[in-house]
Amino acid sequence: QVQLVESGGGLVQAGASLRLSCAASGRTFNVGSWGWFRQPPGKEREFVAAISWTGSSTNYADSVKGRFTIFRDNAKNTVYLQMNSLKPEDTAVYYCAASRYGSRGSEVSEYAYWGQGTQVTVSS
Helix, strand or coil, X not given: CEEEEEECCEEEECCCCEEEEEEEEEXXXXXXXXXXXXXXXXXXXXXXXXXXCCCCCEEECCCCCCCXXXXXXXXXXXXXXXXXXXXXXXXXXXXXXXXXXXXXXXXXXXXXXXXXXXXXXXXX
């Protein structure tokens, strides 16, 4: 099992930045990819970004390319999502996820482990 705990969400104004953290514990040696997803109010969960276990490869949703950066600190077993130039449409609950596969996939079904989520609200 892998346990994931997110932190760093909050209420910010449009144009601001936030950094989300995801602390991992447990059998993390089984993880091939780490991902961030989000679920806007009344909508389905959607892919945001993913990173390989080594941190050498990344994948982003078109809606966040150039604004968000995913990276990890292996020593701390933590994955981050740096979010810049936030927009009101970025408002959502953000979830960290871990997959056994190294494909940095964008499908919810590829990820076996999930955190509890952290709320990000961007006001206009």
